[in-house]
Amino acid sequence: MVRRLLKDEAKSRLHKHIRHGNDPPDRLLKKLGDYMSGVAGAFLCSSTEPSPRVVNQLKTMIPTLALRGQAGVVVAAFMQERGIRYGRAFQSADNSVRIDCIEQDPRFRPHVAIAQIRSRSCGSGGDGDMQPIPAGTGISGYFAISLDGAFVNADELRDELLAHEQLTDANTDSDLLLKWIERFCERDYWRHGLPANYEAIFREIDDRVDGAISALLIDRDGNLVAYRSRSGLRPLETMRTDNGFLLFASENCAFAGLKGKTQQLLPGSIQRVDAKTGDSVDHALNSRRYRAKLCAYETLYLGSPNTSVEGHSHLHTRYSIGLALGRIVAERVQAEPLVTPPIVSSMPNTGGPYADGLFDSLAEQGVLAERDDVVATHFLERTLLGRPRGRQARIAQKYRVSEPAVARRTIVVVDEALIRGDTSQAVTTMLLAAGARAVHWAIGSPPIVAPNYYGMGIETLDELAFWQALKRLPPELRAQCLRFHRMDLPVLRTIESNIATAIQAATITYLPFRALVSVLADRLEGIDLSPFTFEMPTPAGRQRADRSLEALLAALPVNPCLGSGS
Template identity: 25%
Template sequence: MCGIVGVYSEDARIVPKLVFYSLFSLQHRGQESAGIASFGGEDFKVVKGMGLVTDVFKNVDFEKLKGKVAVGHVRYSTTGESVVENAQPFVVKTRAGSIAIAHNGNLVNFFELRNKLERDGSVFISTTDSEVIAQLLSRLLIKMDLEDAIIELTKILKGSYSLVFAVNDTLVAMRDPFAFRPLCFGEFDGGVVFASESCALDTIGAKFVRDLKPGEAIIVRDGEVESIKVESEREAHCVFEYIYFARPDSTIDGRNVYSVRYKIGQILAEEAGVEADIVSPIPDSGTTSAIGFAERSGIKYIEALIKNRYVGRTFIMPEQKLREISVRLKMNVLKENVKGKRVVLVDDSIVRGTTSRKIVDMIRKAGAKEVHFRVGSPPIISPCHYGIDMQTTEELIASKKTIEEIRREIGADSLAYLSLEGLIKAIGMRKDRLCLACLTRDYPVKGEFCFRC
């Protein structure tokens, strides 16, 4: 689920700083590594490393990174290990020029493509599918112009990919024909920006222009903007962006994420109401839906849990043991708010069940009379093959347990999920325009799936 940014401006001094601030606003999309590559006239200058954006760029002299074009990346791993060799952007030198690339998504034909490239003599420094894209692009650019290379690359790649890449001082943003992962286009005085979410544009004061269309690539060459597009057989926008991943102040494919989550809470209250004294979110991703639930149910909204803001998102931490420790560090119960009360807890989803079980236990130990759990999505029954860190059926609690069994597992007095119909209604998009694979096992793209190779 990484976050990506690309910026072009005639003012070379501001470009790396704009990428930095944009990445900072996309930190929720990845906390393992961060990086920026800028083209300074002769070659790319690259700064990347493990950790948060502020850690990686703590002592960086941005003056040395200045250039008219730069791309940036924040990462959490789905394909490839969590090591510095897999930090992005990747830079590849070719006879056609230097390429810097940042990728959000997951290729389902990764094995096939990498094996073919290795047989043809390519040498890889990482274990990610993103470097495969960089190597493919470099080979195509030797044989054809940029526009043709983009079209050919779209034919070769299978799976999810939103890309920003620079070929010397030409900036390109590209979205796969299914538009799995988000990517938007903005403008500011004297420049152009592409980012995974519109909140990044807001941060740097850029005007949101639009989302890239499925199968579209936008090329920025000497300040001129050109769009090319391949045909798309269907759209498959990731439903989990709306449920959990995106920031609530972002707008993705015409849908404001906050509004969607608020409607999720309202519909959840209609479908699974319960007598209770307070409604509380599991912060932060359950907050907006809890507000909607409280409004529609008439039950008072009161926080039962306070979050430690200095602990990252447990879902995107790469190891289960780290997730379990993070839950204890992350939340504390407001005992005065729950003692003797019937509490409704609202969360965005239940993936593995570990966090839910621990939170219910914490609320009970604080003196709650009843704990009712409400979930703003249908049960997640199948792994994601397109970039969300849900890799195996075995780790998904709903893939092997009934709702009643899950209720007993997490220790709640009652448990209810939002219906699939309710979720689609809240998003306000036709069912055939969404990727619902993790909820239905209906995968838009088939392939030889690869995770953490």
């Protein structure tokens, strides 16, 4: 009976090397996703004479998107008579960038260049590979592509290619997208000696894909095509500058300091830029108009604090969340007898605005605390993606704590999310080993209850700390937890206590969903909150989520005293 109730509740709400010149690209050895990537592009429209200006413009944009991935940057550039070349971008401590194999040849002066800012892979192979921008292998050297996002239905897309007897080694989403573009080009245009109609090609692609995709494509004639899938979950910003460039980027922070007209590429559309004239034309791929609904992670985690969406900066949003979170944490800290003021520390790189807001909120509540970042990193690379063993090794290598600062002190660590719990557990262990009296975690988002099928590399429900905690609860409490963002506050506190015990923390405080809604009140229609609600933004996504939920619920243990539940 209990298992039936759980199900009813759920139903009711439900490469590695860079290609140089004309050398063919190496085959990639594993299936990767581009979950936490970014893209940038620059097209010189103001002059028919190519120059190094386009590469220089791209180099100024790359550092602004660094938070989107720390596994490296790869670049493709095109020059008439010379074709497409590939290079790897290297960033110095002063944020200056050099691009090998492109800048070194003074005779190579492209009019268009694109970049992909890569994160570490989350594939099934060894950890640490970086996916380059591959060239299409159906027609060698015809395309270069940079991709931000991931296909949810990659396996189905691959199987369909195989069904057409197109055996493929498309082990990445970039490869897979190129294979489909080449298939349509060959079927409808190339064999007939016709130029490709990208509007028709991407219309077919947009009808097939499920996921969050933004992409930049260069063809062998030097034309550029920008594409944003109809879900609109991944942003793609454009700017036509006053000095003759047409720029593309995953975030508008890449346009800082430039003058010109900016806009978003609309969901379910492409923008084609003509190589000869520099003219650009937008094409809607469907008669239906799609509204942008950015994944919540863009605001809470992926996006640079310097990015703004419709006038709302990520920095201000995260600070406001910290303020709201601090009002709850104040009660817990005040309940604990303290000899010295607690230390409020952020998790490095992304948690700062949350911690600043929480610290100021504690002061407003009359709680004396110190603001000191006692957790630091050895390297910038995120550890969210990858297989468990490799991730755990990188987590152990990445973080360090300031032992003198934490000895015999209570530490409040502020982070934007608690996903699997292994990072927070490792940091808690480090702090306690360094002599901390107690470690409290303040989380700037509600519990993550669903894999984000549109870009965070969480493949199964079972990976999430929420579900691991739910498994340890009595069946009657599980049913209440399955209300997800509508669960009562005492039930949320039970989940928090369970996870805190698992990671050896004194307490965990999640941001209640209602508090998040309050902060985002005037823009809820533009943000996908599915990680916290289990309400996926596409029909295919909902079907996949429901199947995952059904499978997990069927495997949950049932209290023997309550029968089998069948």
